[in-house]
Amino acid sequence: MxxxxxxxxxxxxxxxxxxxxxxxxxxxxxxxxxxxxxxxxxxxxxxxxxxxxxxxxxxxxxxxxxxxxxxxxxxxxxxxxxxxxxxxxxxxxxxxxxxxxxxxxxxxxxxxxxxxxxxxxxxxxxxxxxxxxxxxxxxxxxxxxxxxxxxxxxxxxxxxxxxxxxxxxxxxxxxxxxxxxxxxxxxxxxxxxxxxxxxxxxxxxxxxxxxxxxxxxxxxxxxxxxxxxxxxxxxxxxxxxxxxxxxxxxxxxxxxxxxxxxxxxxxxxxxxxxxxxxSPLILNLIIIIGSITALFAATTGLLQNDIKRVIAYSTCSQLGYMFFACGLSSYDVGFFHLYNHAFFKALLFLGAGSVIHALANEQDMRKMGGLRIILPFSYSIMLIGSLSLIGFPFLSGFYSKDVILEIAYAKYNTFGHFAYYLGVLAAFCTAFYSTRVLILVFLINTNGFRTNILNAHEGSYFFVLPLFFLTILSIISGYLSKDLFIGFGTDFWSNVIFILPYNYSLSDIEFLNLFNKILPLLVVLIGIFSAIFLYFFTLPSYFNYKQTKWFKYVYIFLNRKWFFDKFIVELIGINVLTLSYLYNYKDIDRGVLENFGPFGIINNVNNTIKKVKKIQTGYIYHYMFYIFIAILILFIFSLINFNYILILFLFVMYLLF
Known part of the structure; x- marks a missing residue:
């Protein structure tokens, strides 16, 4: 079975x-x-x-x-x-x-x-x-x-x-x-x-x-x-x-x-x-890469306008949390976040699909707005999914993401604190862009095309049923499974996960000071209210601030995704393509290997055949001359070696008869 x-x-x-x-x-x-x-x-x-x-x-x-x-x-x-x-x-x-x-x-x-x-x-x-x-x-x-x-x-x-x-x-x-x-x-x-x-x-x-x-x-x-x-x-x-x-x-x-x-x-x-x-060296490397990934993806998601792309960067960010949780030797907590993340991330993507489907495949959030009244069910499930992603208290994401950050600080070493503070900054950005999505898609006045808004409607029960189940689990999965996966004394993992005694730090989070425990929640609330303040209220001072040179540099840096794509394409991709085409392909594959391999053999054989064909003139006296030369050569060899006399005799007999 x-x-x-x-x-x-x-x-x-x-x-x-x-x-x-x-x-x-x-x-x-x-x-x-x-x-x-x-x-x-x-x-x-x-x-x-x-x-x-x-x-x-x-x-x-x-x-x-x-x-x-x-x-x-x-x-x-x-x-x-x-x-x-x-x-x-x-x-x-x-x-x-x-x-x-x-x-x-x-x-x-x-x-x-x-x-x-x-x-x-x-x-x-x-x-x-x-x-x-x-x-x-x-x-x-x-x-x-x-x-x-x-x-x-x-x-x-x-x-x-x-x-x-x-x-x-x-x-x-x-x-x-x-x-x-x-x-x-x-x-x-x-x-x-x-x-x-x-x-x-x-x-x-x-x-x-x-x-x-x-x-x-x-x-x-x-x-x-x-x-x-x-x-x-x-x-x-x-x-x-x-x-x-x-x-x-x-x-x-x-x-x-x-x-x-x-x-x-x-x-x-x-x-x-x-x-x-x-391998503590590689565990520290995992902490560094995971925490930087969490911050990188969260900051990049701030400026995305495609609703699916925002959620995609949130996935990259949450994977960073899972990775540096594993780097902290908290593999059970990493799995716990993976488990919770699956439900609210599927909810967000399928909820976004419901909105896209209702608006005739429109994905640009700048062309949406005002859908809270038209699509109330989609608004509800996107709200719950976003709050769970943010780590809002008592939703599924809260129970796993906050534990990861607390464990990072409880390590009381440079790598743990590095991951903690980057994770807190990523939590702020996550709260900001998640609230921004809700505001641009559902809460502000509509900016969409008239035909799309008039024809927008909720999907059938094939849409509603999966979204309903995912919504329920995005609310309760963290609470129901916390003691099972990361509770003290749980025997769920048995010998499946191995943690060295001096790497185990889950129990240390009970002794953290209150400020470090509530700091992730505080920055989440600040991120939510910052997005509401900036996108609901149009302030002249904010407009003037956007025109400053410093803001433009930050905007370009984040909008260009930390220039990683430019680095990969121009510094690596183009050079690899040049090396592969000009040297490996043209000089080696089509050059040396072809000329000394099959292509060279074919050319040499063809050239030899062309030279031999010139002997076939069609004139009998030319052929008689060739026969005379052959007999003469065989006769000379027969004088040198007696064995060639027999060959000469057979050759003459062949010509006569």
Whole structure:
């Protein structure tokens, strides 16, 4: 029965691809039913885990069998896996149902639903893997599925560019991930998690020397794992594909940002906690990159005008929180935030899709406004989703994000305080841009086109039902699951997550001073009121301030996304393209290799044939002359060597007879 959790979405994919054109809307029903069935089975075993603490390991069949490596198709169902299964299958089920209405006018609806099921299948393979190679299959499958879904409207140039960008940037991370996998195999002769994690104390004794520098192999492996996770979870440096992924249909954005692709990197770090705990250098690096990513994405989201792009940058920012939580060795808290984030982020994207659908696919917030009366349900769910994202008290985001910041300060070291203050600044920006979205879309006077406003309406129950469930969970999920995931004395994680005793700091947050505990809440309130003040009241002093040179520099810096895109394109992209085309392609591939390889051989053979053809003149006396020369040469050789007399005799006989 456990295997059905994984295989049912695959069946839905094959059914949609094979029979989609024959059964009309039947593909929508089958794919939604298969994913819902996966969720139902996952929920059953999750409840069973809570009461019995039972883990499961299912072996299907041998995959690779040799003298040096044995790998089976194993599926491992522990607390981390079952927690991820609940999130993935539940969000995927709601996205499938939502897509029936959202994509109903698209002629390729069956293909779209099939791709959603394929995406879900590969993510399930990833989180249930028992070894690194099987995890890598799911890892690459998720990347492939994201390419297919982002580029679903393949006639759009921007969708083509975005999908290729996502694929290329993820390949960079995958390269380092493969290096980590190969290194682990060379040291342990195994790719199974259980074997590798049990040998971690042996791995940390290996060192590699390059010149006078000496490096710990475990640090290098953890660095490669982190870089692989960075590509998948869009951390600073490999982040630019995530905001561009919104070029796909809105349900795709909800699935990618909430439950599947971007959570894969966080899952990898949590799963490999046994390795990272013995690499404090890389843990500190994760804290730095995660906290800077949280601030970078939050500040960049301040000036975005596309409603989906704002939410996309909020995803990047929240992933930064999850990463530096893992860097603080609070893997359980990182997962807790991942769990809560899935619900309110899916709610925000699907709520934004409801608004976009009502306004004839308009995504620019400057062309909206006044929708609170026209779309009251959409306004309600966007309000709840935004407040949960902000971390407003007693909503789901509050219970996880504030704990992350408190743990960061409770570390009482430079890296912890660095993450704390950057996280607080990111919380201010998050509150500001979330309130800005609500004001521009729902509260101010309308700026939209008259026809769009007059025709705007709420969606059918295919819209309402998923949004209703996500709204409820965005309110209560944090409160209900806090004690389960991060409560004192909880045995939910058992031996799935490993934390060294001196790295455990969850209990230290009880001794924080009151100011550091309430500071995130204070900056959130300041961010909310700042957005209300600036966008509801037009003040001459604010207008004059916007005209100052200092403000223009800040605006340009944030609007250009900290110049990361410019840096990547001009400093890296153009130089790599130049190197690849002018040198590798023209000089080496089309030059040296072609001339000394197949192209050179063909040219030499053709030139030789052309020279030989000149001998074929068609005149008999020329041929008689050639025969005479041949006989003369053979005669000379026969004088030197007796064996050539026989050859000369046979040649003359051939000419005579």
């Amino acid at each position: 456990l295997v059905l959790i994984i295989l049912l979405p695959l069946f839905g994919f094959f059914f949609g691809i094979a029979f989609g054109r024959y059964n009309g809307k039947g593909t929508c029903f089958i794919t939604s039913l298969t994913v819902f069935s996966s969720f139902f089975i996952s929920f059953y075993f999750f409840i069973k885990l809570l009461f019995s603490g039972t883990f499961y390991k299912v072996t299907l069949f041998p995959w690779i069998f040799s003298d040096f490596l044995t790998i089976n198709w194993n599926f491992y169902f522990d607390s981390l896996t079952l927690g991820m299964l609940i999130v993935i299958t539940f969000i995927s089920t709601l996205v499938h149902i939502y897509s029936i209405e959202y994509m109903k006018e698209d002629p390729h609806l069956n293909r779209f639903m099939s791709y959603l099921s394929l995406f879900t299948f590969f993510m399930l393979v990833l989180v249930t893997s028992n070894n690194f190679l099987q995890l890598f299959v799911g890892w690459e499958g998720v990347g492939l599925s994201s390419y297919l879904l982002i580029n679903f409207w393949f006639t759009r140039i921007q969708a083509n560019k975005s999908s290729i960008k996502a694929m290329v940037l993820n390949r960079i991370g995958d390269f380092f991930f493969l290096i980590a996998i190969f290194s682990l195999y060379l040291i342990t002769n195994s790719l199974d998690f259980d074997v590798i994690f049990s040998l971690v104390t042996l791995i940390k004794e290996y060192y590699i020397q390059i010149g006078i520098a000496k490096f710990c192999v475990l640090d290098l492996i953890c660095l490669c794992l982190f870089l692989g996770a960075t590509g998948k979870s869009a951390q600073l440096g490999l982040h630019s594909w995530l905001p561009d992924a919104m070029e796909g249909p809105t349900p795709v954005s909800a699935l990618i940002h909430a439950a599947t692709m971007v959570t894969a990197g966080v899952f990898l770090i949590i799963r490999c906690s046994f390795l990272f705990e013995y």
